[in-house]
Amino acid sequence: AGRSKFYSEKPYIIKNCIDQRKEIFVAKVKGYFPKSEYNNLLALPPIFRNIEIQNKEEVIGEYMYSYQQKHSLPMSKKDRKLTTLLDTNGQFMVFNNYYLWLLIDLGFVITDYKAIAVFEKNAAYEPFVRIMMNIRIQSILAGSTKEKFYKLIINSSYGYDTLNTEKFGKIKMLDKAGTFIAQHHPNHMGIKRISANIFAVQLKPKTATCFTSIQSGVFSLDNAKYWYLNYIYNFMYKCLDRKPFHFVLADTDSIYIVISGDPTKDCHQQFEAIVKDKQYMDLGLKMKAMNLHHQDLSAIQ
Structure with a gap:
């Protein structure tokens, strides 16, 4: 995504921007999947978002709730967890x-x-x-150890070029008198004692400057989810029998699946026993092979 064209509430x-499917945008919306879609989506709910989880029995389940009570764990605490959802949890969420x-779809x-x-x-x-x-794919196919090097280059570029690493807090070292005055300031954030008469006081500045393209980071994260889910729902689900495999764990660029395949073959059978x-x-x-074959690497040769 490049420069902003316009913003609207x-x-x-x-609705028009979303329905026309012509513009590049980030929209803040609220919604849900109808119950008629649950059978298709429950194995891997497609909304990946961080939400606050309340430690209530109806939220975390009877077993975990009893476990927390038994071990005197804090019951009023809210935890922020990355979850897979079938609705926006009654709140507005941002999607590219x-x-x-x-x-x-x-x-x-x-x-x-x-x-929007x-x-x-x-x-x-x-x-x-x-x-x-x-280059990384070619290294993997060739069995080269350079694959990790190229992966590190891409990851480092994402962290440097698209993530906002600017400092939005100022820390001052003050004595007791200065600390007493600072903690009544409307921009006061926190205090930590360093010695008997020295305190580290954190203040939130009125203005801050950002030199990174934040929208690039937002689009990178949501595009990763798009390709992830697009591959599963529009490729795997259409060519594989869904009953014999189960999703166990998902990460940013990897997924772990349990497969009930041919018991007479070892783990190298991959998906061949459940192809429909x-x-x-x-x-x-x-x-995919044609795409790899026609890749132009002349720019680095």
């Missing part, structure tokens, strides 16, 4: 255009519109990512 403008369109119903920020299309970063990813549409699977793999 008018529901009809937000690709992620939101995929959710809508899976049956997501938007019930309320809060805001529309951006110019910018592909300046794309050649670097494409070339580095292509061999033609569709071969077509998808062929398209």
